[in-house]
Amino acid sequence: MVNFVGAGPGAPDLITVRGQKLLSEADVIIYAGSLVNPQLLSYAKEGCSIYNSARMTLEEVLEVIYAAEEKGLMTVRLHTGDPSLYGAIREQMDALDEKGIPYTDCPGVSSFCGAAAALNLEYTLPDVSQSVIITRMAGRTPVPEKEEIASLASHQATMVVFLSTGMLEKLSERLIAGGYTADTPAAIVYKATWEDEKTFVCTVGTLAETARENNITKTALMIIGDVVSHSHYNRSELYNPAFTTEFREAKK
Structure with missing residues (x-):
C-alpha cells in the first residue's frame, strides 16, 4: 500500500492526526525535502527507510515504491501542504494504477x-x-x-x-x-x-x-x-438575528 500524505504548511503539529499515524506506521517514507519540514520525520518508526525526493526523478521515486511493494512494505509519499495542490500526484497515481498497486490520499492543510x-x-x-x-x-x-x-x-x-x-x-x-x-x-x-x-x-x-x-x-x-485590508464588509447573514435559518427563527 502507498499512502500519499499532506504534510501541512510547515509547522510539524499541523499535519493531520491521520497523516501522523500513517507516518508512524510507514516502512518507507519519500518526502518532498525542499518543502516539507524535516521535523515531521521524527514521527517515523525505527528502521524506516527515508528518501528525499528533491534529489529524485519521478522514475526514481517509482523505483523505490515498486521495490517496497515487492517486499510487502507500506510507503508514505509525503507532500507539502495538501497533495492536491501542485503536488504532481496524478502522474504517480497513474503509474501505480498501471501496476495494480493500491494507494490512498490523506489530505493536508495547504x-x-x-x-x-x-x-x-x-x-x-x-x-x-x-x-x-x-x-x-x-x-x-x-x-x-x-x-x-x-x-x-x-x-x-x-x-x-x-x-x-x-x-x-x-x-x-x-x-x-x-x-x-x-x-x-x-x-x-x-x-x-x-x-x-x-x-x-x-x-x-x-x-x-x-x-x-x-x-x-x-x-x-x-x-x-x-x-x-478587511476595511469594509457586511456582517454574515448566518448569524444575523434578523435572518431565519433551518435552526433559528428570525427575531423581530
Whole structure:
C-alpha cells in the first residue's frame, strides 16, 4: 500500500492526526525535502527507510515504491501542504494504477490556509469576495493560456498566487492589466506557519519592492484583493438575528 500524505504548511503539529499515524506506521517514507519540514520525520518508526525526493526523478521515486511493494512494505509519499495542490500526484497515481498497486490520499492543510491564519484573514468576506482563485505565474513550467493571470484578475475575486516569488514585477503588471489597481491591497507570506514565518502587507503595485526590501526570493505566496485590508464588509447573514435559518427563527 502507498499512502500519499499532506504534510501541512510547515509547522510539524499541523499535519493531520491521520497523516501522523500513517507516518508512524510507514516502512518507507519519500518526502518532498525542499518543502516539507524535516521535523515531521521524527514521527517515523525505527528502521524506516527515508528518501528525499528533491534529489529524485519521478522514475526514481517509482523505483523505490515498486521495490517496497515487492517486499510487502507500506510507503508514505509525503507532500507539502495538501497533495492536491501542485503536488504532481496524478502522474504517480497513474503509474501505480498501471501496476495494480493500491494507494490512498490523506489530505493536508495547504499553505494558503496557513497564510490566511498568519494574517488573521478571511478569504470570503460578505459583499467583498466570495471566491478564491488559486493560481501561479507561467515560468519554466507553463500555465494554460486560458488561465493567464490578467484573465483571472478580471474577476476581481480574491487571488492566491503560488510559485511566483521570483516574478513579482511581471505579476503586478499582469494583475493591473487584468483590472486590479496598483493600490489594491496585497500581501506576501513567507514560509507560512514555519518558525521563520514572515508576513508583509503591501499593494499590487509594491509587491516586487516589498519582497526586494525584505530579501524574499522564494517559498512565499501572494494574496491579492480587498480582503487583505478587511476595511469594509457586511456582517454574515448566518448569524444575523434578523435572518431565519433551518435552526433559528428570525427575531423581530
